[in-house]
Amino acid sequence: MAKDKLIDLINISKKFDDQYVLDELNLYIRRNEFLTLLGPSGCGKTTTLRIIGGFETPDTGSVLFEGKDITSLPPYQRNLNTVFQKYALFTHMTIAENIAFGLKIKKKSQSYIQDKIKYALKLVNLDGYENRRADQLSGGQQQRIAIARAIVNEPKVLLLDEPLGALDLKLRQEMQYELMRLKEELGITFVYVTHDQEEALTMSDTIVVMNQGYIQQIGTPEDIYNEPENAFVADFIGDSNIIPSIMIEDRLVEILGARFPCVDVGFGQDNPVDVVIRPEDIELVDPEDGIIQGIVTSVIFKGVHYEMDVMANGFEWLVHSTNMVPVGTRVGIRVIPFNIQIMNKPESEDEEAVVPDE
Amino acid sequence: MVKRFIEKCYLAMIFILLYAPIVTLIVLSFNRSKSRAKWGGFTFQWYVEMVKNEQIIRALSTTLLVAVVSAVVATLIGTAAAIGMNAMPKKKRTLMMAGTNIPMMNADIVTGISLMLLFIRLSDVVPFFRLGLATVIFAHITFNIPYVILSVLPKLKQTNRSMYEAALDLGATPLAAFFKVVLPDIMPGVVTGFLLAFTMSLDDFIITHFTKGAGVDTLSTKIYSEVRKGIKPEIYALSALMFTTVLLLLFLINKRGEEKKERRIPSAAALRVKRAVYAVGFLLLLLVIWIGYPGKDEEKQEQIVVYNWGEYMDPDVITQFEKETGIKVVYEEFETNEIMYPKVKSGAVAYDLVCPSDYMIQRMIGEDMLAKINFDNIPNYKNIGKSYIDGAKSFDPKNEYSVPYIWGTVGILYNKKMVKEPVDSWDILWDPKYKDQILMQDSVRDSFAVALKKLGYSLNSTDMDELEEAKNLLLRQKPNVQAYVIDQVRDKMIGNEAALGVIYSGEAIYVQKENPDIDYVVPKEGSNLWLDCWVIPKNCKNKEGAEKFLNFLCRPEIGVMNFDYITYSTPNEASRKLLPEEIQKNPIAFPGDDIISRCETFRYLGEEADAYYNKLWRSIKSK
Structure with a gap:
């Protein structure tokens, strides 16, 4: 496992104006993985990326690259490349000159450079754009050029700082697949920063959820979605019902006065906990079949499903279902034990649920 | 329809108001008559005379030299400063902006005087700062820097900071990143800053006036010194040429802007042509500066510094004196007694000979600013008419300090x-x-x-x-x-x-x-x-040389040369006798004693x- 580590961040702290942006952060990145730093703005994800890229120096801690300390190495001596949020194409140069920039500095031969330009443009599906100017291209095209400009240098790691942030939804989705394809073809490590949980879930091998300078959870998209470790992660990744409850004993939890069987053990007896139930995991049944009963208070059609609010035992439950139940209907609520996720109460502010900012 | 017409009239009026003075100037530059009130027929005479006039060409070359050097240096310093300021946190940057803007907002006269005082103080320690060409260039750099910062900084703010980081990321060192990526991006701002600085420097009169040394004249100070005797048509010609040049420059700059808008990357050939045009222009500029500065080894030569009214001496007189004695005459002009007085008083330049009027001489004697003249060195003093020497007693009671001139x-x-x-x-x-x-x-x-x-x-x-x-x-x-x-x-x-x-x-x-x-x-x-007389200030550097020049000026034939040039009356009786009969008897040039006896000279009244x-x-x- 240790041999697999490409980048290792050890005890990284960074302060801006006396405020901690990163506090004792530890994280390693494996060779060839697609790792995403996910979190709301101000969580420290971009700073982490900039520390890896060499644009910021941590106040304490060190950055290892293939086992070597590169903490104080300037960006131009690191074997990695960055794709910036605002593309950062050189506006006074042609597309070809942009792509050739890094290669010319490395004094590559003219024919090598020409081959690389052709190859890179083909890779990003923009052959024939050599002599255009950057401001003649659309946002999506500019982003592809930025990627092409980075990858011709054959970096071991590509750092991407919210590269799709400025694109519209359709283009964003297209580019997501494009990036995954590129990752496959190049076989290099991607470190990706975003605040868009859907983007993170779609593309990543590993997601690192961050808030207020701390890592909240590291895991595969499935882990993060299905088994959030705290209220913040649960709330930030997808929609969820987070309900203060009491763990009666192993495999039994009391939610809003009603007892639900669950699968979790080890949370003690009569212990206050938080329960996470995803809205699509709630079944609406006839009142007498439910564990608790409530009344539907609103229904919104969302395309794939209906989003409904159900008032039951003083809590407004968020429910996603493909079957519509009209407003005012009395319903019963059921959740199968596997879909009830028990979490310890937050120990610090950064673990609390927040409204994710978009 | 009516609205349209009124709009057009309004526009026409504005253009007439803006350009009527310049059109007048250009028309007059082709006027054969010296008077601006009379049309004497079309001529290129003034353009020819302008080119032949060594003083004007010299002033032009000084002006260009000062403008080029100060604009280049200010552009370098200003751009570097703007980059530094751009990297500062906002609060500090605002503070710095205010700091650098003050010299620009400041009244020119305050900047000019304060710089002059600084240079005078500094020159006690470092002789390099003695008022001269260098101090003018320094002063121009000083007031040009804010203009460069002002035009570069907004461009820098527009620049995407990640462009610089992207260059580093692609392997460029910070220096290479700056020259390859940041500089090309802010270049329009830098060029604008340079042109602005260049124009400001061409324009300046007040600051130049206070910081220049003897014998250094830019076009603006040269033109201003001619105010008393009226501006010569050569200057109209020069102004017309300058206006046309500026017009051409503006046209070129606008043309450049249009090309940019078309968003085409210029072909290599077009680029080469453009570069060649710039290079030729620059070489021409250097050529003008070079022609204007013929003598390069003037430093060790004996010299006297003369401060006189504008157009108050035939330039040939100076040339002849220099040829005869080998003494170099550094010649500077003033336009009124009141402008001359503070410059002499401040001691910024050590003048050897000054030509004030009667009441001003009285004041300068009173303030102990003048040295007694050794008349043994001026045998030609005997040529000055007795009545004028007596007249001078009203401000120089013992005739110790002054030699009547005009x-x-x-x-x-x-x-x-x-x-x-x-x-x-x-x-x-x-x-x-x-x-x-x-x-x-x-x-x-x-x-x-x-x-x-x-x-x-x-x-x-x-x-x-x-x-x-x-x-x-x-x-x-x-x-x-x-x-x-x-x-x-x-x-x-x-x-x-x-x-x-x-x-x-x-x-x-x-x-x-x-x-x-x-x-x-x-x-x-x-x-x-x-009565305007020559006096020697106490802080002069070459009193003997000054007296030699005075003796030369009192020669009969030299007096005639000056009379022909200035057309003002000479107190030199020997010169007068050499003039044609009808001029000798002209009651305007030489009024009879009955008239003179009724007249009074001005005295300084306190x-x-x-x-x-x-x-x-x-x-x-x-x-």
């Missing part, structure tokens, strides 16, 4: 076709017949002298009652006065625009040449006799009386 009277210039009656008294200036027909001098002492003399008082009166009377008299005269002017009397009289005008005798000769209907008279009540005169004068002009 003199004249103040009198009435009148157009014989418009004034049929004989003119012999100041009274005619109050005759209601000549309502709106009279030109008066826009100068306190000159105007009061007219009124005081008419009343039979001394023109140096400090008696409050007499002055009050004179003031009321001048107030009563106002309906008759077409304008209070300085050198326009000459041109307006030539152009038959006024019937009568108060003027210096020297100008009268010139006017008469241009318009034979004009005559000049010194009224019987008496008038002002003025600060208090000066202030009182000025107060009365303001009350007259404001009504």
Whole structure:
């Protein structure tokens, strides 16, 4: 496992104006993985990326690259490349000159450079754009050029700082697949920063959820979605019902006065906990079949499903279902034990649920 | 439709207002007549004379040298400063911005004087800062830097900071990243800054005036020093050329902007042509500067520094003196006594010879600013007429400090076709017949002298009652006065625009040449006799050289050369005898003793009386 580590961040702290942006952060990145730093703005994800890229120096801690300390190495001596949020194409140069920039500095031969330009443009599906100017291209095209400009240098790691942030939804989705394809073809490590949980879930091998300078959870998209470790992660990744409850004993939890069987053990007896139930995991049944009963208070059609609010035992439950139940209907609520996720109460502010900012 | 028409009229009016003065200037530059009131036919003469005029070409080359060097240096410093400021946190940057903007907001005169004081202080320690060409360039760099910062900083703010980081990311060192990525991006701002600095430097008069040393003249200071004798047509020609150049530059810059908009990457050939054009332009500039600076080994040569009125010496006189003695004459000009006085007083430049007027000499003697002249070194002093030496006693009682150079009277210039009656008294200036027909001098002492003399008082009166009377008299005269002017009397009289005008005798000769209907008279009540003399300031560096030059100036044939050039009366009797008979007898150039005996010279009246005169004068002009 240790041999697999490409980048290792050890005890990284960074302060801006006396405020901690990163506090004792530890994280390693494996060779060839697609790792995403996910979190709301101000969580420290971009700073982490900039520390890896060499644009910021941590106040304490060190950055290892293939086992070597590169903490104080300037960006131009690191074997990695960055794709910036605002593309950062050189506006006074042609597309070809942009792509050739890094290669010319490395004094590559003219024919090598020409081959690389052709190859890179083909890779990003923009052959024939050599002599255009950057401001003649659309946002999506500019982003592809930025990627092409980075990858011709054959970096071991590509750092991407919210590269799709400025694109519209359709283009964003297209580019997501494009990036995954590129990752496959190049076989290099991607470190990706975003605040868009859907983007993170779609593309990543590993997601690192961050808030207020701390890592909240590291895991595969499935882990993060299905088994959030705290209220913040649960709330930030997808929609969820987070309900203060009491763990009666192993495999039994009391939610809003009603007892639900669950699968979790080890949370003690009569212990206050938080329960996470995803809205699509709630079944609406006839009142007498439910564990608790409530009344539907609103229904919104969302395309794939209906989003409904159900008032039951003083809590407004968020429910996603493909079957519509009209407003005012009395319903019963059921959740199968596997879909009830028990979490310890937050120990610090950064673990609390927040409204994710978009 | 009507709205359209009005809109067009309005636009036309604005353009007329903006460009009428320049069109006038250009037209006059082709006018064969020296007077701006008369069209003497089309000619290129002034352009030819301009090119031949060494002083003008030299001033032009100085101007360009100062502009190029100061703009280049200011662009380098200003761009670096802007980059530094851009990297600062916002609060600090705002503070820095305010700091660098102050020299720009500051009144030029404050900047000029403070720089001059600084240079004078510094020159005690570092001789390099003695006022001269270097100090002018320093001063121009100083006031140019804010303009560069102001045009580069916004461009930097527009620049995407990640562009610089992207360059680093792609392997460029910070230096390479700056030159390859940041600089090309902010280049339009840098070029604008350079052009702005260049123009500002070309334009400046006030700061240059205070920081320049003797013998250093830019076009603006050169032109200004000619105000007293009237601006020469060569200057019109030069101004017309400069305007055309600026117009051409503007056209080129706009053209460049259009190309940019078309968003085409210029072809390599087009780029090469463009570069060649720039290179040729730059070489031409260097050539002009080079031609203007023929002598490069002037440093070790003996020299004297002369400070004289504008257009008050034939340039050939200087050349001849330099050839004969090997002493280099550093020649500088001033436009009024009041401008000359503080420069000499400050000691910023050690002048060896200065040519002030009577009352100013009295003041300078009083303030112990002058050195006694060793007349043993000036045998030609004997050529100066006795009556003038006696006249000089009124301000230099023992004739120890001054050598008379030029003199004249103040009198009435009148157009014989418009004034049929004989003119012999100041009274005619109050005759209601000549309502709106009279030109008066826009100068306190000159105007009061007219009124005081008419009343039979001394023109140096400090008696409050007499002055009050004179003031009321001048107030009563106002309906008759077409304008209070300085050198326009000459041109307006030539152009038959006024019937009568108060003027210096020297100008009268010139006017008469241009318009034979004009005559000049010194009224019987008496008038002002003025005398400009050479004096040697106490802090001079080469007193012997100065005296050598004085002796040279007193030579009869040199006096004639100067008389031909200046047309003002000479006190040199030997020179006068060499002049043609009719000029010797010309009552304007050489009035008889009866006239001179009725005249008085101005004396310095002290600060208090000066202030009182000025107060009365303001009350007259404001009504």
